[in-house]
Amino acid sequence: MFSYCTDPATLEGFQWLSCYLTTGKHMSMYYAFGTVLLLLAITAPTALAFGFAGASAARSNVAPLRWMGKTYIAIVRGIPDIAFFLFFVIALDQAFEYIRHRIKCPDWTEPVRQGNDFVVCTAAKLPLGNAPQWVHETYGFMLAVLTFAIVFGAFAANVLFGAMRAVPKGQLETAEAYGMNRRQTFWRVLVPQMWVYALPGLSNLWMVLIKATPLLFLLGVEDIVYWARELGGAKQPQFTDYPHPDWRMWYFGALLIFYLCFTKVSEVVLDRIMAKLTHGQATTAGERQRKAAA
Amino acid sequence: MSCWETIADYALRSQGIGERLLPRSDFTLCQQFTLIGSGMIWNIYFGVVALCFGFFLATAVAMGKAAQNPLLRKPAEWFIFVFRGSPLFIQFFFAYFVFLSLKNVSPFFDPLTSAWAGALVVLFLNTAAYSGEIFYGALQSIPKGDIEAADAYGLSGWTRFRRVIWPTMLRLAWPAYTNEAIFLFHATTLVFFSGFPATQQRGDALYYANYFADKTFNPFVPYPILAGYFIILTLIVIGLFGLVNSHLNRHLPQDVRKKIKVRPQIIR
Numbered sequence: 224m225f226s227y228c229t230d231p232a233t234l235e236g237f238q239w240l241s242c243y244l245t246t247g248k249h250m251s252m253y254y255a256f257g258t259v260l261l262l263l264a265i266t267a268p269t270a271l272a273f274g275f276a277g278a279s280a281a282r283s284n285v286a287p288l289r290w291m292g293k294t295y296i297a298i299v300r301g302i303p304d305i306a307f308f309l310f311f312v313i314a315l316d317q318a319f320e321y322i323r324h325r326i327k328c329p330d331w332t333e334p335v336r337q338g339n340d341f342v343v344c345t346a347a348k349l350p351l352g353n354a355p356q357w358v359h360e361t362y363g364f365m366l367a368v369l370t371f372a373i374v375f376g377a378f379a380a381n382v383l384f385g386a387m388r389a390v391p392k393g394q395l396e397t398a399e400a401y402g403m404n405r406r407q408t409f410w411r412v413l414v415p416q417m418w419v420y421a422l423p424g425l426s427n428l429w430m431v432l433i434k435a436t437p438l439l440f441l442l443g444v445e446d447i448v449y450w451a452r453e454l455g456g457a458k459q460p461q462f463t464d465y466p467h468p469d470w471r472m473w474y475f476g477a478l479l480i481f482y483l484c485f486t487k488v489s490e491v492v493l494d495r496i497m498a499k500l501t502h503g504q505a506t507t508a509g510e511r512q513r514k515a516a517a
Numbered sequence: 518m519s520c521w522e523t524i525a526d527y528a529l530r531s532q533g534i535g536e537r538l539l540p541r542s543d544f545t546l547c548q549q550f551t552l553i554g555s556g557m558i559w560n561i562y563f564g565v566v567a568l569c570f571g572f573f574l575a576t577a578v579a580m581g582k583a584a585q586n587p588l589l590r591k592p593a594e595w596f597i598f599v600f601r602g603s604p605l606f607i608q609f610f611f612a613y614f615v616f617l618s619l620k621n622v623s624p625f626f627d628p629l630t631s632a633w634a635g636a637l638v639v640l641f642l643n644t645a646a647y648s649g650e651i652f653y654g655a656l657q658s659i660p661k662g663d664i665e666a667a668d669a670y671g672l673s674g675w676t677r678f679r680r681v682i683w684p685t686m687l688r689l690a691w692p693a694y695t696n697e698a699i700f701l702f703h704a705t706t707l708v709f710f711s712g713f714p715a716t717q718q719r720g721d722a723l724y725y726a727n728y729f730a731d732k733t734f735n736p737f738v739p740y741p742i743l744a745g746y747f748i749i750l751t752l753i754v755i756g757l758f759g760l761v762n763s764h765l766n767r768h769l770p771q772d773v774r775k776k777i778k779v780r781p782q783i784i785r
Contacts, residue, residue, distance in 0.1 A: 301744070301747055301751040302703075302743075302747050302748065303706045303723070303747060305703075305706050305707060305723060306723055306726070306740055306743050306744060306747070309726075309727055309740065310740040313730060313734070313736040339542070339734060339735075340734060341734045433604075434603070434604040434605070435604070436604070437604045437606040440606075448606070448607070448610065451610075452610075455614075469614070471610075471614040472611065472614035472617070475610045475611040475614055478610075478611075479599075479608070479611050482604055483599065483602045483603050487598075
């Protein structure tokens with residue numbers, strides 16, 4: 224990257240480090256931080272949408288819908304989330320390929336599961352065998368996002384379901400007395416008021432989501448954990464211009480500090496949002512704010 | 518091969534007892550149930566031991582964080598912040614590589630590079646930090662009257678802590694602590710995916726479930742089995758913690774005692 228980096232063998236100390244930390248592979252690692260942030264940026268709203276759908280289903284009048292919603296919420300309580308991550312990545316992939324298989328090759332007679340193999344016709348493969356590398360990577364990433372959204376959607380559904388029940392009954396009764404039907408009550412009274420009850424749970428969830436991002440590594444995405452293992456490992460002089468012993472400890476130390484900073488910043492920001500939202504609310508925190516100001 | 522033979526061969530496979538080779542083809546349901554169940558031994562071992570030791574460190578950390586003296590308070594605050602603010606997955610990796618380099622310093626650290634000791638240390642510190650925060654919150658919400666009453670009875674120092682503060686703290690913290698215990702058991706599944714090697718394929722439940730899913734390319738069998746085991750484990754944990762909860766609240770009339778509810782709002 225820098226002009227003096229042409230011959231790394233002659234470099235010393237800080238110059239060596241500055242060249243070492245700007246090699247192409249290190250640049251890929253820095254992009255991987257972007258991947259993590261991108262994952263968070265896409266997953267958070269998607270998971271919230273899943274959660275909202277789940278919570279609304281769980282309080283539906285239609286029994287099967289209610290059962291589905293409640294099961295969706297309940298299932299994450301007892302089962303480790305990593306099991307879901309490992310499960311959904313394969314399950315979703317196979318589900319997509321199976322659906323495409325049924326649509327694209329209707330006259331295929333052999334079974335899809337043959338012993339230990341999962342066989343679909345070539346046209347149904349996802350991504351197609353001749354697709355460029357970036358399509359494969361994007362597809363893997365999208366699967367990861369969907370998996371995260373499903374798992375954290377269940378957590379979010381739980382939080383939102385609790386928040387919907389926390390809205391004072393009087394508010395809903397008043398809406399009914401004004402002649403609103405169920406749908407109107409839900410959208411005009413319940414949903415706008417539930418956020419303040421949901422926010423503590425949702426901010427906790429955001430923290431949990433941040434701390435779950437390294438699991439991307441298990442889903443086969445080249446994320447920061449992958450690069451830290453890759454770059455930190457001992458390097459022999461014959462394979463690289465920058466030989467060094469096993470530095471994985473330092474790389475993972477750096478990741479640890481990155482996550483600590485990230486959660487700290489999130490905490491501060493979420494505290495501010497909470498303070499804004501509780502302003503003027505008839506809750507304990509709102510009351511405390513009012514007293515402190517007075 | 519009948520199912521009984523499979524159980525005899527693989528029930529203790531995760532501890533290195535029994536058949537050496539894992540099944541390689543023609544996987545039966547029985548094999549999957551047995552091996553994944555065998556792996557649960559590790560999950561239970563990690564969870565139980567980390568919880569038992571973590572409980573005491575958590576109490577100490579909570580007292581430290583509530584202390585007036587900054588020499589006690591600051592380390593406790595930092596300890597909690599570091600372990601709660603970073604992903605367990607990264608902690609495992611970091612710890613494993615630290616232990617690896619410690620190994621070069623002295624053979625005394627050798628056991629730490631294997632999962633049974635190294636991962637246990639990480640889980641122990643991790644749960645101590647999370648429970649410490651829960652206990653700290655409970656300490657802060659002990660009713661003022663309780664402590665005043667203890668003072669009025671002339672209790673002080675250790676007696677006051679042992680008789681009044683500690684039981685009240687536990688009583689207030691117990692529902693959240695139950696939650697923490699459940700999620701700690703879930704966290705134990707990360708151990709063998711995070712640097713710590715599963716020597717001779719002695720892994721935990723998720724390790725074997727993943728093995729079967731990789732080999733059969735069919736996730737719809739091993740993962741639901743794993744899920745079933747974990748649901749049972751979770752129910753047992755809730756049951757045991759519920760017993761302790763009713764013991765803690767035994768002075769209250771029946772209808773005032775609160776049942777423990779799992780509340781994933783306060784997940785770790």
